[in-house]
Amino acid sequence: GACWQADDAFFELLRDKEIANVMLADIGGKIVADGNVAEKVKTQKKIIRDFLAGENGREQVETWLPRWMKFPVESYTVRGGFRTADQWARVQPLFAAQ
Structure with a gap:
């Protein structure tokens, strides 16, 4: 298991659209990030959460830092x-x- 997990406080502090998109690329891949580059930070954070939790059809990513x-x-x-x-x-x- 992971020693660290992104929590609500982490996502509340993540407000930069460029950073959220690069994080999304790290977690979900370039295609997913490029497809959501114009989306609001809130949407990109939701997709990141989906990958980390393995929800909404996203493959779970367990060891991301x-x-x-x-x-x-x-x-x-x-x-x-x-x-x-x-x-x-x-x-x-x-x-x-x-």
């Missing part, structure tokens, strides 16, 4: 603003194999 919680941490956008990911991007070259 948001990119923010992975190691190394990743951002969902190129616009920055996620401090941990921005800092990792600056030091990552120091860890690259020569």
